[in-house]
Amino acid sequence: MAEQRSPVDGAPLVTLYDEELPPDNSYAFSPEELEEDEMILNMGPQHPSTHGVLRVELKTDGEIVKDARPHIGYLHRNFEKHAENIDYQGVIPFTDRMDYVGSMGNSLAYALTVEKLLGIGVGERVAGIRVITAELQRIASHLLAMGTYGMDIGAFTPFLLCFQQRERILDLFEWLCGARLLYNYNWVGGVSHDLPEGWTGKCRRFLDEFVPVLDEVDKLLSHNKIFIRRTADIGIITPEMAKDYALSGPNLRGSGIDWDLRRDDPYLGYENYDFNVVVATSPHGPVGSCWDRYFVRVREMYESVKIVRQALDRLPAEGDVHENVPRFVRPLAGEAYCRSEAPRGELAFYIVAENKKPIPYRVKGRSPCFVAMGLFHEITRGEMIADIIAIIGSLDIVLGEIDR
Amino acid sequence: MITRFRQIEMRLMGPLTMIPIVLLLVILGTIAALPVVATILSELVADFVPPALQHLTIVVLGTAGFVGILALNPIYSIWLERKVAAHVQDRLGPMRVGWHGLLQSFADGVKLMFKEDLVPRDADRVLFGAAPMLAVASAFAAFAIVPWGVREDGTVLAVANLNIGVLYFIAITSLGALAVLMAGWGSNNKYALYGGMRAAAQMVSYEIPTAILVLVVVAQVGSLSIPDIVNAQAGGILGVGDWLIFQLFPLNLIAFVLFFICGLAETNRTPFDIPEAESELVAGFHTEYSGMRFAFFFLAEYGNMLLVSMLAALLFLGGWIGPFGSNPLLFFVKGFGLVVVQMWLRWTLPRLRVDQLMGICWKYVIPISFFLLVVTTVIKGLL
Numbered sequence: 210m211a212e213q214r215s216p217v218d219g220a221p222l223v224t225l226y227d228e229e230l231p232p233d234n235s236y237a238f239s240p241e242e243l244e245e246d247e248m249i250l251n252m253g254p255q256h257p258s259t260h261g262v263l264r265v266e267l268k269t270d271g272e273i274v275k276d277a278r279p280h281i282g283y284l285h286r287n288f289e290k291h292a293e294n295i296d297y298q299g300v301i302p303f304t305d306r307m308d309y310v311g312s313m314g315n316s317l318a319y320a321l322t323v324e325k326l327l328g329i330g331v332g333e334r335v336a337g338i339r340v341i342t343a344e345l346q347r348i349a350s351h352l353l354a355m356g357t358y359g360m361d362i363g364a365f366t367p368f369l370l371c372f373q374q375r376e377r378i379l380d381l382f383e384w385l386c387g388a389r390l391l392y393n394y395n396w397v398g399g400v401s402h403d404l405p406e407g408w409t410g411k412c413r414r415f416l417d418e419f420v421p422v423l424d425e426v427d428k429l430l431s432h433n434k435i436f437i438r439r440t441a442d443i444g445i446i447t448p449e450m451a452k453d454y455a456l457s458g459p460n461l462r463g464s465g466i467d468w469d470l471r472r473d474d475p476y477l478g479y480e481n482y483d484f485n486v487v488v489a490t491s492p493h494g495p496v497g498s499c500w501d502r503y504f505v506r507v508r509e510m511y512e513s514v515k516i517v518r519q520a521l522d523r524l525p526a527e528g529d530v531h532e533n534v535p536r537f538v539r540p541l542a543g544e545a546y547c548r549s550e551a552p553r554g555e556l557a558f559y560i561v562a563e564n565k566k567p568i569p570y571r572v573k574g575r576s577p578c579f580v581a582m583g584l585f586h587e588i589t590r591g592e593m594i595a596d597i598i599a600i601i602g603s604l605d606i607v608l609g610e611i612d613r
Numbered sequence: 614m615i616t617r618f619r620q621i622e623m624r625l626m627g628p629l630t631m632i633p634i635v636l637l638l639v640i641l642g643t644i645a646a647l648p649v650v651a652t653i654l655s656e657l658v659a660d661f662v663p664p665a666l667q668h669l670t671i672v673v674l675g676t677a678g679f680v681g682i683l684a685l686n687p688i689y690s691i692w693l694e695r696k697v698a699a700h701v702q703d704r705l706g707p708m709r710v711g712w713h714g715l716l717q718s719f720a721d722g723v724k725l726m727f728k729e730d731l732v733p734r735d736a737d738r739v740l741f742g743a744a745p746m747l748a749v750a751s752a753f754a755a756f757a758i759v760p761w762g763v764r765e766d767g768t769v770l771a772v773a774n775l776n777i778g779v780l781y782f783i784a785i786t787s788l789g790a791l792a793v794l795m796a797g798w799g800s801n802n803k804y805a806l807y808g809g810m811r812a813a814a815q816m817v818s819y820e821i822p823t824a825i826l827v828l829v830v831v832a833q834v835g836s837l838s839i840p841d842i843v844n845a846q847a848g849g850i851l852g853v854g855d856w857l858i859f860q861l862f863p864l865n866l867i868a869f870v871l872f873f874i875c876g877l878a879e880t881n882r883t884p885f886d887i888p889e890a891e892s893e894l895v896a897g898f899h900t901e902y903s904g905m906r907f908a909f910f911f912l913a914e915y916g917n918m919l920l921v922s923m924l925a926a927l928l929f930l931g932g933w934i935g936p937f938g939s940n941p942l943l944f945f946v947k948g949f950g951l952v953v954v955q956m957w958l959r960w961t962l963p964r965l966r967v968d969q970l971m972g973i974c975w976k977y978v979i980p981i982s983f984f985l986l987v988v989t990t991v992i993k994g995l996l
Binding site for chain 2: 250251257272364365369370429430433593594595
């Protein structure tokens with residue numbers, strides 16, 4: 210057994226074991242502990258609506274779920290260990306693969322952390338472009354959440370309408386940086402490509418055409434009576450619970466807590482934009498229900514449209530996006546923690562640097578989805594099987610980010 | 614290169630595309646001319662078949678005709694469903710195989726036929742194999758009492774003109790629940806079991822209001838025979854005014870809507886598709902089925918959709934009676950119109966939860982249908 214200690218203050222970081230530990234199966238349900246009429250139902254990792262490769266073990270009594278235990282790790286790709294062997298800029302493509310439907314937000318959070326470590330800033334044009342791409346990514350991610358949530362409840366049509374619009378955002382990103390899903394766009398100190406000619410016009414056109422479609426899908430799904438009855442009184446996260454479990458993002462705001470890093474701990478000049486922080490009002494049931502979390506996402510899209518419009522208006526015409534990009538990233542010994550409001554909540558990176566080394570000593574991602582999975586067992590207890598799906602969908606988890 | 618392939622494909626597909634169109638035209642033409650066809654057939658049978666076998670021959674011919682139409686029904690229905698879904702969702706749907714994808718379902722059918730017939734190792738092989746057959750049998754057998762029209766001499770065009778037709782319908786559709794339960798149990802799969810149990814609970818529950826609503830009609834007309842029920846709706850303004858749905862307004866309208874809802878629930882269509890709820894139960898009771906056995910469940914599903922739509926058309930919408938006189942094609946159009954409504958609902962609405970589904974049945978549909986039965990009976994008694 211050996212410990213790795215931080216080069217900064219000597220605090221223990223990682224414990225390495227020489228021998229392989231025996232597998233620990235105590236977490237899974239055992240058939241012996243079942244009472245009469247109870248059954249273990251294994252949901253996932255191959256299941257149409259666990260949003261990736263989440264595996265949930267359910268102890269069921271008929272349709273009632275007595276207990277649920279999530280098993281994660283099926284998408285573990287060892288990102289944090291990989292990052293200890295690659296130079297600072299090389300980590301960015303790995304961060305893209307964490308939350309693979311919100312890649313812009315991940316690389317942005319990482320780039321901000323490294324910039325904080327280096328003590329460099331970015332120009333106004335780069336900040337504007339970053340805000341635009343981050344908010345477009347938020348819209349794309351929320352569209353995916355909205356569409357798949359409809360599908361979880363059984364409505365297939367909103368899914369395709371949402372994906373049509375998401376496709377247009379991906380087209381914009383493809384024009385911008387050549388990739389549709391994993392962009393490698395936010396660099397340390399800049400962005401990889403400047404906006405192409407005509408991009409802003411196309412982006413404005415998209416926003417103009419997107420809002421009516423969003424209105425339509427909203428009418429079709431959000432206020433549907435069946436949809437409300439399915440979602441408005443299940444998976445309740447009380448404000449206290451949300452705070453206790455350190456939820457963030459739409460999940461936290463869905464519990465009625467007014468907290469958004471873009472306003473409360475601004476970065477990239479978010480304090481200069483005029484937008485509202487969407488907090489659940491819960492007209493259909495107790496606060497913190499699945500419907501509240503879902504509807505916060507829907508309304509956040511309108512706010513993101515507002516931010517993108519403002520950012521496009523005040524984007525400086527001239528500016529070199531590679532101006533502040535350092536040739537070598539070799540920070541002094543130190544550590545940095547920087548958080549940002551990714552589509553799924555507070556995404557943060559913690560980096561420990563050794564003196565003038567080109568590779569980070571330790572990179573740690575703080576994943577909002579992982580935190581959200583922490584209270585999964587609490588809100589699923591006593592619900593029905595169909596509600597489990599609704600709850601997973603409303604937490605809007607991405608397994609790439611949970612497992613990393 | 615691609616154009617060249619496209620040309621070859623077109624040359625191959627061109628004549629093939631004609632097959633479904635010609636088939637469809639033949640079916641529609643036969644249906645439209647059903648009274649004439651039936652007359653010619655019965656004359657031919659009278660001329661060439663010995664008298665002892667005449668009745669049997671007519672029944673066999675009629676059955677073969679209906680089974681042929683029913684076997685082709687899913688092929689066109691699936692194509693129609695995909696097109697309806699596509700246009701609801703702002704896309705095109707099948708376009709490649711044949712003219713506007715008309716051959717797509719044929720291609721899918723061929724694919725399903727050649728697929729490996731998988732049976733899970735621990736499955737109950739007897740139940741597993743019998744379930745799809747029973748599903749198809751119950752769906753098809755119910756069509757025996759569906760009358761398509763009347764000839765001028767008053768003969769009813771049906772495989773079996775039962776005088777207790779509606780009772781037969783209620784009895785035979787209950788078999789479908791058994792098939793689903795058998796499939797769910799026999800697969801030895803927990804998701805399939807859930808699907809089977811849900812389906813059994815749902816179908817048995819919704820059979821009660823269905824039967825009561827049929828009784829509402831029976832009480833007003835005074836006959837259990839479906840041709841009598843339809844004939845009682847003849848006449849009125851434009852041939853439409855005396856349809857049952859417009860009588861005793863709005864009682865029968867409510868009865869029709871409830872009957873249609875029960876039909877949706879009995880055929881497991883959205884918003885009542887919880888036995889095969891894809892997002893929860895993977896595929897529900899047919900999770901383990903593949904190939905032809907899977908296709909059989911599809912056959913049964915689309916057969917049932919058409920059945921409940923046609924029953925609703927017969928009981929409430931005047932069957933073959935309409936503004937242009939009486940014609941089997943009119944009945945066919947009404948039946949398929951209601952099928953399209955089912956598809957439209959499916960691609961618009963989310964799915965209910967199992968307890969809510971039961972709640973709707975026991976708290977609302979059954980009391981209201983009882984109320985309708987009592988009120989219509991009292992009014993009929995007073996008149």
